[in-house]
Amino acid sequence: MNTLKKMRLFVLxxxxxxxxxxxxxxxxxxxxxMAACLATCEGTAAVTLTPxxxxxxxxxxxxxxxxxxLPTCLSEQTSIVVYENEVSHLKNISDIKxxxxxRTFKNGKSIWTEVIRNIRSEGSFNFIQFTLRNLTxxxxxxITVTPEHVMILRAENGESVLSSASRVQMGDQMIxxxxxxxxxxxxxxQQASKYTLMTAEGTVLASDIFVSTICSxxxxxGEQLFEETMENWRNDHRALLKxxx
Numbered sequence: 001m002n003t004l005k006k007m008r009l010f011v012l013x014x015x016x017x018x019x020x021x022x023x024x025x026x027x028x029x030x031x032x033x034m035a036a037c038l039a040t041c042e043g044t045a046a047v048t049l050t051p052x053x054x055x056x057x058x059x060x061x062x063x064x065x066x067x068x069x070l071p072t073c074l075s076e077q078t079s080i081v082v083y084e085n086e087v088s089h090l091k092n093i094s095d096i097k098x099x100x101x102x103r104t105f106k107n108g109k110s111i112w113t114e115v116i117r118n119i120r121s122e123g124s125f126n127f128i129q130f131t132l133r134n135l136t137x138x139x140x141x142x143i144t145v146t147p148e149h150v151m152i153l154r155a156e157n158g159e160s161v162l163s164s165a166s167r168v169q170m171g172d173q174m175i176x177x178x179x180x181x182x183x184x185x186x187x188x189x190q191q192a193s194k195y196t197l198m199t200a201e202g203t204v205l206a207s208d209i210f211v212s213t214i215c216s217x218x219x220x221x222g223e224q225l226f227e228e229t230m231e232n233w234r235n236d237h238r239a240l241l242k243x244x245x
Contacts, residue, residue: 073194075127075144076120078206083112093195093206094120104203105175105210113201125194128165131185132174132209142185143209146194148216152203152226154180160226162212164219175210202233 078093081103088103096102101112129144145151147166154173155161173180197204198213205211214233218224 073121073125073146073149073196074206074211075191076193076195077141077144078195079141079208080204080206093118093197096195096197102199103205104199104201105205106201106203111201113199113204115197115199117196117198119196120193121196122193125191127189127191127194128168129185129187129189130165130168130174130183130209132176132181133184134179134181141207143207143211144189144191145206145211150212150214150216150219152210152212153223162219162224162226162229163222164216167219167223177205177208181209202230 074093076092076094079090080093080096081088082091082096083101083103091100096115096118098115098118100115102115104111104113106113126147127144128147129142131142145165147164149165150162151165151168152175153161153163153168154175160175168183168186170183170186172183174183175181197206202214203210203212212230214230218229218233
């Protein structure tokens with residue numbers, strides 16, 4: 001194994017170990033994504049740089065690859081209500097920073113939760129754009145998420161369940177600041193950036209829609225019950241949440 005390949009393997013293992021030590025579950029495809037991303041860096045370095053330059057390039061790719069390989073993401077058009085200076089107001093996701101208090105729901109009530117991560121990634125990303133409505137209100141600004149994003153749906157029995165965005169269908173119901181809304185439109189689109197947002201509660205009201213901010217692996221086997229899954233997620237990520245406080 002040549003020096004560059006050893007370097008790439010070392011960086012990959014280092015990033016996985018670091019995320020594990022912080023209690024972050026990146027999903028089953030994270031190692032594959034990181035390997036491919038770092039391989040691209042290696043290929044560029046092999047052509048244009050000396051081994052020393054390649055080492056610097058590989059190191060510079062770590063942050064970008066880590067962000068790009070965390071799959072549950074929101075679009076740059078997402079708006080979020082924040083609480084600061086004793087006033088609540090709307091912010092674009094690009095302006096959200098670690099430590100901000102953002103609006104979400106817990107036990108049916110509106111609360112504030114702390115942002116513990118907001119990473120911007122640039123490239124070419126697949127998204128799904130959802131349009132929703134009920135009998136009296138139409139959301140004119142759709143919510144746009146990556147296909148792997150973990151969505152919160154309202155089941156027929158009234159319970160909340162978690163499902164990846166790619167499995168959501170026309171007529172399914174999401175929870176919003178206005179109550180349950182039915183999906184009346186969905187379409188695939190591409191965008192040049194995405195935001196990986198995480199909160200202490202694992203949820204947020206994104207463009208007025210109640211969504212999760214947790215890793216996609218929790219719904220790899222299909223729909224999961226919301227309350228139980230979220231409690232397990234908070235327990236798994238307790239170490240990370242403590243480090244942010």
